[in-house]
Every structure is written in C-alpha cells, then in structure tokens.
Amino acid sequence: MQHHSQHSLPGSSISEWIPLLVIGGVALAYVYAFTHTRKQKGTWNGWHTVSFMCGICLLGVAMLPKLMQWAHQDLRGHMVQHLLIGMFAPLFLVLGAPITLALKALPTKLARNVTAILRSRMFYLVSHPITAFILNIGGMYLLYLTPLYLRSLTNPYLHYAIHLHFLLAGYLFVWSMVGLDPVPKRPSILLRVLVLFVSIAAHAFLSKFMYAYLYPLNSPYSSIEIREAAKLMYYWGDLSELLLTIALFSLWYQKRGLRKGEVVRPVP
C-alpha cells in the first residue's frame, strides 16, 4: 500500500497512547465504583461488570497503535476498527450499565443532577431510537458516500472526531434499544424492533452498495480492498446486530415474565 496521506500518526510518541490511557481510566473508575457500591448495597449483578470489561477490552484493541496504523493505511483495517468502536464495544459497554453504577456510587447531590438529566425531555428526544438511528447510520452514510472519508485521511482532528462520533452514536443507539439505566418512560418495544429492523437493512444495504459501486469513491484503495472491507462490514456488522437483537428480545422476555409473574411460579 502506498503512503497516501500527508500526515502519518507519529511513530512511538506518547500521543498515540492517549486514547488507551483514557479507556484505562474509565475502566478504573468503573472498578472503583463497583467495589464501592458492593460494600454499600450489594445489589449489583456481576454480569454488568463482565460485560463492561469486555467492552473496554474491545475498545482497547481498536485503539492499539498497531491497529491504528493499519486502519490508517488500509480500508479493511479501518473497517475492523469501525466495527469494534461503533458496533461491538458499545453493545457490551451499554450492558455494563455504567450510568446506573455511577448513580449508586456518586455523592447524592451529583447523582440527583444525573437523574435530572435522565428525566429531562431533552434527553428523551436525543435518546429516542429514531434520533439515535439517524445519528448512527446517518453518520456512516455520510462518511462513506461523501468525500468526508477522504478528508479524514488528511486531517487528524477530523479523523479522531469521526472515531468519537462512532463510539458515542453507537452507544446512544444501543442504549436506545437495550439501555438498562432508569428513565421515566421509554418508547415501546415494538417501535424499537421496527427501528432496529430499518437499521439492519440500512447497514446491509450500505455495505452491499459500497461493494457494488466501490465507495468511498476516489480513494487510494484497490477495488479488491474496498470489496473485502465491504464484506467485513456486512458480515461482522450482521453479527453485532444479531447480538443486539438477542439482547432486545431477552429484555422483552424478562419484562413479560415480570408482568405475568411467571418467574416466581414453581416449575413442576
């Protein structure tokens, strides 16, 4: 692969470790809060912690300097990174319920502020599945079908901003589907399933479209490379969406059980 861009990520400078340090910091904060609340209330499902740590690891792998370099030179590398940051890591992070944990661990006054945000109308609108869907999938369409991707290759700030967008939009989308944190009202499961349906279709369509018409256009990559990247996007994106669908329906199953009171009924 030719060296195509003006800037290259600095070889072994500290700056490329910054994202990893931030991720590590978040993990430490989570562990601290986790150990803190266990002593206090003991009402924490250990699987949240396992899930959150999985998400942190996936994010960490995506931010390894080696992978960053690969992603910078090769569209397949970029796609692997995109899948990890925008699709797989958010799923595990959301199921780790970090906001709920923060509510338990934060001092009462701060926790109240967080609750006020969660209850606000603004938050409801932003975290609505349709908004989250537009931010998430819309971002992908914008990146791959417009010259934005090419520009991100030569502008490091844009490059990082796009990664951050993928992470946040991915998190928001997963949260709008299966977020566990306490909010006064949520859109119905049916609406969530419908939005998920459109989202899966839009993702599958985009990846096949890229495969067929070799998007991003005018990129320095060979057609073989673009097609392999599009296939990665299609199949691995599928797997992450399958996991998200399973999470959504298991939530439905749990809620239905609670409503019917089946859980307490003894098994013959």
Add this chain to the structure above:
Amino acid sequence: MNYERESADPKRSMWAAALVGVGVMAGVDEIIFHQVLSWHHFYDGSTTEIGLLSDGLLHAAELISIVAGFFMLLDLKRSRTLVKARAWAGFFLALGGFQLFDGFIDHKVLRLHQIRYVNNLLPYDIAWNLGGLILLLIGFYLLRRAKNMESKEVAF
C-alpha cells in the same frame, strides 16, 4: 401438585415457530449455498439498486424473525401455552413458504441472484422449488394432524 394453567395458544405457537422457520431457511441458504458451495454470489453485477435495497430489507427481516420467534416460543413454553404440534406445522409451512418465495420472487421476479451460475439453470430451479413445495406440503399435513388432535381433545 396443581398449577394454574393458562389456555393453550395454538395460533401464537404456529406464528412463533413460523418466524423461526423463515430465519432458519434463510440461514441454511446463506450458509450452504453462499459459504459452503459458493454457488450464490455476494453480489452479481446485474443487481439493481432497488434489488440491493430489497435484499437488505429481507435480510433484516430474517435476522429479526428468527430471534423474535425463538423468544416467543420460550415465552409460550414458560406460560405453558405452547401447542407443539402447531409449532411444528408452522415451522414447516414457513420453511416451504420461504423457499418458494425465494425461488420465485427473489430469483425470478427481482432477479437478486440465481441458484447457480450455469448455462442450464432449469434443473436447479425445479429442484429448488420442488423442495419448497414438499416442505410446504409437510407443513399442511402437520397442520391437519394438529387440528384433528385438537378437535379430539375438545370432544373428550
């Protein structure tokens, strides 16, 4: 010990299993014909944009239906309203129905892809659709049997 038993739900049992059936058939198609035999292509040059879009929609429907059906079956089992005979009937009806849908609509009307890229496609098309028809007939047979069983139960 006696447990309070809700009334059986034959319709829901059938639909839930049918959802699983659609997803399973799509999965079989994907795994055997795309991945193992590689007779189908990921994309063949002639597919239009509308074809790609309908492909995406169909794909999403399959993925959601298998998960939805699976959890609906679990829920029916938990509330002991599952009618197994109906569920099997629904499963086979969906297998056959989807196979025929794929054979006629996807392959012939939308021309998303063909079964195999050979000169004489006819034997493949016949085998594909005949297979679908057989599965569908099994489904109808199972449904009739399930209905007979139900009417006997009522008679007792």
